[in-house]
Amino acid sequence: MTLTWRESLERVCAAVVSVRIDAPRPFDTEWNGSSQATAFVVDAEQGLLLSNRHVVQPIRPPALRLRPDKALVGTELRVVGNDAGEKLSILAGTLARVDRPAPLYGSSKYNDFNTFYLQAASGATGGSSGSPVVDIEGDVIALNAGSRTQAASSFFLPLERVLRAFELLRAGQPIPRGTLMTTFSYTPFDELARLGLRPETEQACRAADPGGIGLLIVDKLIPGGVTDGLLEPGDILLRVDGEFIPRFVPLEAHLDASVGQTITLELERGGRPLTVRARVHDLHAISPSTYLEIGGAILHDLSYQRARNPQVPLTGVYLANSGYLFSPLDLDRGAVIRAIAGVPTPDLAAAEAVLGSLPHAAPFMVRWIDLDQPTREHVTVATMDRRWFAMTRSSRDDASGRWPSADAPRRRLLRRARPSPPTCPRPTTSACSRSSPRWSPSPATSPTRSTASTRPASSAPAWSSTPGAASCSSTATPSRSPSPTSPSPSPARSRSRARSPSSTRTTTTRSSRTTRPCSATRRSAPSTSRRVRCTPAIPCGSSGSSPATACSPRARRSPRSRPSTCRCRARRGSAP
Incomplete structure (x- = not known):
């Protein structure tokens, strides 16, 4: 019984569905976004649909029971799908090639390798990807995969390996995929002769494959792959484990059945026969x-x-x-x-x-x-x-x-090491200790105001503490203290240093610039007639011609002094 296109398409159109894809994340060669495509029912009981790889990503497309053997040059076909997003479209064409190289969609896109493609001038565009390519009897002979944007050429995926995957799915078995991490290309015999193919080898290959016009050669290798150092671009593949391999389908069948095993490759390189052994790698293991x-x-x-x-x-x-x-x-x-x-x-x-x-x-x-x-x-x-x-x-x-x-589990955070604070140098002539927060002046050495401009070295004031209290004292040798007969400082100079309303003039006791560490945690000293404040002029607690002065807890660091030093100025005056 001969079927017409009308009868066949009535049965095919009922199995074609429109697919809308929403990809929230970019992954590998695919972008995130929304798109439309086509699929068709191949198993109504299990609810299996067949479409292209990029349509159902990340779900692996199931292989189905189809008729790849009917894909012959000259076969009239129809592409039934949702071309350009339409609800239903039927595109006609004639199969022109069955050994076209896999199309290159771009270096950053997904590109098939180690397989042939079918070609026909059907004018398919976006939206029809994944559509079934049927013959006049309604059998699916290929899968619509791509096309040229500026021509009517359409590219179809052959279904030999898809049929094998469908049989494994029906049996509930995994689908192994083997690879040598090597890209092969189908090359005609005239180009193989320039690569060094011997005439006797060509005759043997033509006799073993009467319809063939060439052989497979090594095109690309992965550095560090399983064949790196064994194969070179331009090597002509003849046999795998003794079996003649003129096309991609027998090569892929042998690799898929030998995952994890070592196979023997027979090649020709520059007119010389070559035999190498390589281990077949799992293609799923190098796919993220x-x-x-x-x-x-x-x-x-x-x-x-x-x-x-x-x-x-x-x-x-x-x-x-x-x-x-x-x-x-x-x-x-x-x-x-x-x-x-x-x-x-x-x-x-x-x-x-x-x-x-x-x-x-x-x-x-x-x-x-x-x-x-x-x-x-x-x-x-x-x-x-x-x-x-x-x-x-x-x-x-x-x-x-x-x-x-x-x-994802959080690891122990790597924290940057903080720099340690600067340390104060130890005092050279003074000793400071702290065991009690209360300060008190020594009754015997309590300073008093005086209008005299001189003071004997023996009457050096020093802060002393109660038992257990903190103290800061020094023993100084006179060096630059004014003598008892020296004149008093000028009024202008005294007035510039004095802050008391008293009209009496004061003198400043100087000492050498030996520093001692200052503490910012000391409490205030008791109120006395002697006031001490920090200035960048005189260091405290060092030797000098005048009695050594003690740094009061009320003393503040000078903004121009180093953090480890404290410079003080003592002022004497009449008691309030």
């Missing part, structure tokens, strides 16, 4: 599934997808969003952080440990590179911001398709 959010910035491990295009080592922390923490700096989306506060950050766990130990408003150094210029390293100083956002960690839950968040 956890991100850290701090200060509005989003960090996660550098993915193989982002490291593959610039060919940088798979180490460091990828900045998916700069946020409040890094937006004032030159760090933008796409930067790879190699060290924080002088500590290397090869992965997200190391970065979380360092960022969790920095206090709020603390400056820290960031060493990073831009993937657009990976050979140039930058150093920037950032400031920690914990005021509005707590540091949280989110991990993907494959069972529910969600990203539950939890506060």
Whole structure:
């Protein structure tokens, strides 16, 4: 029975649904935002829909039971979906290629690798991504994935590996993905001859694959990857574990079945046969599934997808969003952080440990590179911001398709050491002690006012205390005290120094500039006829020609003196 397009489309359109996506966080190669796309039902009992990877992110798209074997050149097709956001659109086309290289959407975008794409001139635009590509019998032969903005060319994803994943899902088994951290490209035989492919090898390959026009060669390698030092760009792949590998599908099938195992590769390099052994790595292990959010910035491990295009080592922390923490700096989306506060950050766990130990408003150094210029390293100083956002960690839950968040544990904060206060030098000629807060002058040496301009050295006043009280005394030798016969100071000079209303003139006792420590916690001394105040003129408690003066607790530090010194001026006058 021959079906018409009308009959087939009536059945297909009933299974096509419109999908609206709201992504609250940027991650890896994707931005946050809202968009529309298309999906279609492939299992009504389990409620399974099929769409593109970027449509259902972060949920892994399930592979379904489809007909990839019917994707042949010249097949008429229809793309049924929501083109340009319309409720329903049907685009017609004819399959032109089944071995097109995977389209390059940009160095910072998600790009497929190690797979062919299908091409047709259907004129699909945004909104139809994830639409089923059906033939006249209503069988899905491909998945609409992308198109050119200035042409009618559309690109479809083949479904061979999707069919394999769907069978594993039905069986309840995980879907392993293996990789050699190497990008291969399909190259025609004429270019392979320039790379050194031997004629006898070409004849054997054409006989083993009559419809083939070329072979796979090594295109890109990851520094430090599993094949770094074993393979080189331009190596021609012939066999894997003895099996002839002319295309991507058998290569991917062999890698997916050998995760964690060592395989043997047979190649040709410059016209010489070469055999190497390499261990197949788990592709899921180098795809990030956890991100850290701090200060509005989003960090996660550098993915193989982002490291593959610039060919940088798979180490460091990828900045998916700069946020409040890094937006004032030159760090933008796409930067790879190699060290924080002088500590290397090869992965997200190391970065979380360092960022969790920095206090709020603390400056820290960031060493990073831009993937657009990976050979140039930058150093920037950032400031920690914990005021509005707590540091949280989110991990993907494959069972529910969600990203539950939890506060990241706070480490012991690294506090900067405070400088110790300056210490006062010990007195050279005076001794101070404190055991009681009360002061009292010695009755035998209590100073009295006098109008005389001289005082004998033996009558040196000294502060003494009651038993257990604090005292400050010194033994001084006369040096510059005025003699008994020396004239009194000039009235102008005396008036400039005196603050008492008394008309008597006073003299100032000077001593050498030996300092002693001052205490700011002493209580006031008892009121006496001798008043002492701090000035930057005379040091207290030192030797001199006049009797040594004691620093009163009421003395204040001079603003021009050093914190460890106190300079005093004694004034004598008549009793009030």
